[in-house]
Amino acid sequence: MNLRSSNSGDLPFISRKLWESIFSSLEVPMMILDEEHRIVRINKSMKNKIFLEGNLIGEKCYNIIHGTSKPLEFCPHIKTMENDEEYTEEVKFPDLNLWLLVSTNPIHDSEGDIIGSFHIAQDITKQKESEEKKESLLELKELLMKETHHRVKNNLVTLSGLLSLQAINTEDESAKEALLDSQNRANAMAIIHQKLYSYADFEKIDLNRYLRQLMDEILKTYSVSEVRYFLNVDHVSFDVDRALILGLIVNELVSNSLKYAFSDDEGVIFINLRENDDTYILEVLDNGKSIPENINLQNPDSFGLTIVNLLVNQLDGEIDVKIDEGTYFTVKFK
Structure with missing residues (x-):
């Protein structure tokens, strides 16, 4: 019909x-x-x-x-x-x-x-115009944030280069060591900002990719071609603050191994990060010379371990160390 x-x-x-x-x-x-x-x-x-x-x-x-x-x-x-x-x-x-x-x-x-x-x-014209305006403002915000991270990354890379140059021209070994440590810390932060600038989702950091790039930079800084590392990290992402804290913890522990554990520049470092129920477990271990068994992690003599302890506290986590044919650090946090 x-x-x-x-x-x-x-x-x-x-x-x-x-x-x-x-x-x-x-x-x-x-x-x-x-x-x-x-x-x-x-x-x-x-x-x-x-x-x-x-x-x-x-x-x-x-x-x-x-x-x-x-x-x-x-x-x-x-x-x-x-x-x-x-x-x-x-x-x-x-x-x-x-x-x-x-x-x-x-x-x-x-x-x-x-x-x-x-x-x-x-x-619904006004509603759509409002949505489009919000999308435009969001795109502008993302662009500005990316530009900010790009500039911060460049500044940190410049700082890292200056520290490296200063270390080369420093004869005092303890001063050179301190400069290299500071260079690695700057690199750890620079890599974060580089990823925030490069990726579309700059609210989350893929820990697997971040730690792999960080390890390459650390080994390059200390020029230890014979030291190998193995990374076993669950495919998890963290917010920027937490990812940076984890990166700095890994930086300090790995730097400590490279400086003191391997006298002949040969060795292996393992880094594991896994999730168990509602807890994340970060493990950093090496097969080199062990640190003193009587070390007090809550009040260590080492400046690097003092930094690690402060960083773990920022995660509301806990840190433990075992000595058995090497050094085995475990960090747990929610």
């Missing part, structure tokens, strides 16, 4: 003329289409919203409203006709700077067959 030939006035409590008057005067944009996309009814509000004039009855909707020769791919009328269900779609009118939220409902004949759809539109 064709919707155009159906009698829209066959209503028990309302006359056709009154129905037409109410439909036309409602402020909500509305329209009725038949199965061939032809306009059966369109009220003044819909015509005014998209700046249409004249008698549009019988015209193809996509010709008149969208200016196309065929229906749009996302046309909710097609979905309603195919599935006999209500559909809602956001429709943009670029030339009018207009967004409409269009809902289509099926219309049936007396035998229950679908013969068209009833359209109701809601102007």
Whole structure:
């Protein structure tokens, strides 16, 4: 049955003329289409919203409203006709700077067959403009944050280079060692900012990739080509602050091994990071000379281990050490 030939006035409590008057005067944009996309009814509000004039009855909707020769791919009328269900779609009118939220409902004949759809539109232009503005501001914020991280990284790299140059020109071995330690700490922070600048998601740091790059930099600083390392890190990501703390802890413990554990520049360092229930466990161990068994981690003599202890406290964690054919540090935190 064709919707155009159906009698829209066959209503028990309302006359056709009154129905037409109410439909036309409602402020909500509305329209009725038949199965061939032809306009059966369109009220003044819909015509005014998209700046249409004249008698549009019988015209193809996509010709008149969208200016196309065929229906749009996302046309909710097609979905309603195919599935006999209500559909809602956001429709943009670029030339009018207009967004409409269009809902289509099926219309049936007396035998229950679908013969068209009833359209109701809601102007969501202000909402979409607000969303676009927020997206634009977010993109600007991300750009500024990336630029900030890029500049911080460059400054830290410059600082690392200055420390390295100073170490080269320093004859005092203890002073040179302190300069190299500071260079590694600057590198640990620079790598974080480099990743924040490079990756799309700069709220999380992939610990596996970060620690691998950090280890390469540490070994390069101490020029220990015969020392190998093995990294076994679960694919977890941490926020920037926590990732930096973990990086600095690894930096201090590995630097300590490279300086004191391997007298012949040969050895192996293992770094493990795993999750057990709601606890993370970081393990840093080497097969070199062991540290003194009577070391007090809560009040160590070493400046590097003092830093480690302070960093572990920032994680609200705990640190333990075992001495058995090498040194085995374990850090646990929630």
